[in-house]
Amino acid sequence: MMLSRLYSTIESALQEVCGQKDVHLSDGGSHADLSSTVSFSLAKKLRRSPAEIAREMAETLSRREDLAGVRVEALGPYLNFHIGPELLETAIIEATQPGYGSFPAREERVVLEHTSANPNGPLHVGHIRNTIIGDTLARCLRKAGYPLEVQYYVNDMGRQIAIVVWGFQNIPDTPVPGEKGDHHVARIYIAANRELEKRPDAVAEVDLLMQRVESGDPQTVREFRSAVTECLDGFLVTLARLGAKHDRFVWESDFIRNGDTQRVLSKVSHMDECHEDGRLWLDLSAFGFEKEYVLRRSDGTSVYAARDLAYHIWKARNFDRVIDVLGADHKLIGAQLVTTLRLLGERPPEIVHFEFVSLPEGSMSTRAGKFVSADELLDEVTRRAYEEVTSRRPELPGAQRHEIARSVALAAVRYDIVKISPDKSTVFDWKEALDFERQSGPYIQYAHARACSILEKAGSFGTAYAPEDPHEHALVRHITRFPLVMENVVRDLKPHLLAAYARELADLFNTFYHFVPVLKSGGVLRNSRLTLVLATRNTLAEALQALGIDPLTTM
């Protein structure tokens, strides 16, 4: 908080001094805490050299009361701001407190939808990119003080589900002992698709199921519900293993049953863009959409887009900020949805799109049975983590080794996914998934565990702030930036920024650890270093928790 307030103080001081709004203020990199390149743009206006302007501005700014505690200096054309020791000391002490990086409670109610995979087979390594991005954002939003509800939108009446139901009716099913519901549903779904390819005539039976479920035929509704529930129960187990929790599961069919879909369709029918020719569709070509946005079929049944519209109107009216995490394949439909909601005068969602995860042999497909399931991934990574823990800490009891392995595996999986910017498509790689070294979740956990170990051995100590080593200063500087990073993550909805921050903090701590003795130092130096270790430990823990990773105290 302190640093972000300082940022705006410096910004307005600069604006006053140079008389323009854009003051080119940015992170000072390795040169300073903050720096400005405004002298370049002033140089042209004033017809004087940038360095000269910077020097004068530095003098003026140095005399300002509101910048007390900040050292301003000109280095060539650059205007550098160095935050003074008193301010840093306050920030470091703040960083030792639980909840560092959190903000006071806010009024704005937020709803975040993530994962929402079709219940026709287990979550795979593509789906969990959605889960991990979504859950990390959820944790960050909560930490940032927002009242948040996390929702899973259950697509319980799509064609895929009709195929599953048809499969349960028509495919001989031999139970597999110990098989999870979602894997069972996938087995039926894959077999049903194969069968339907052989018997195209049976497709009409699937269509009939879809009509019956929309009209509310009790028997069909029960069969759909039962298939979906079986799959969803499997999802719940996987989601729990991933550390992700939804507050509410919203069933798509509810928006048919409660009349919302009908209501939105009748509202839409009065729009200028609306056309009815048996079907009901919107012409959004004025907004750059070539394709017709069909909402109701000629047989009278609604299309996914119509139910989605009803769902989003419901969210818009009950929350102040609506966030969806969706795959890149939903970009077009998402943009159409946003445009339509705007035309209807409803609050559109902020959509976080993530690009696809594919396998080395090509794209994943539940229908074709070509996917690596999240359960498989977690099992394998946990197995490897257990091997690793056992070879490093053979003296620990088995139960504890299993517990550490579980946490390490989750850290590896979550971090491996969240560290990559969502707009990069990726290829799933077992070697990378099983890597517990640098730029991994376990690496950051390890730094945390090391800090814990020092603090445990230290016993009680007095708080102090007297950094002298460059490694200490670097650590201090990074720790004080944490609240700014959290603010950026929830503003821009970019969880990978937090992943990068945590890894950098671990890097700096490990270097500090190597070069700077803590327990062996004495007097105020020892207390100062222990305070810094405590601040690091706490900041790492806060960041790890926001990433959904357990801050292990030993590993």
Place this chain on the structure above:
RNA sequence: GGGCUUGUGGCUUAGCCAGGAUAGAGCGCCGGGCUUCUAACCCGGAUGUCGGGGGUUCGAAUCCCUCCAGGCCCGCCA
């Protein structure tokens, strides 16, 4: 064909929206470091036309145009 998006050392990637100070990392490679607070660690080295070309600018990985390559989308599916 049209739209969206990505292209940064051998591989993976940050930085790009809000243009500036030697383009950061990791893996792999080469060479070092455990009688010292947990070596899942640390230090040093080699490796870069920031996809190609043009433009804007005092200054471009970053902005604009264009071309090339990959991914996604373009259904009365979800």
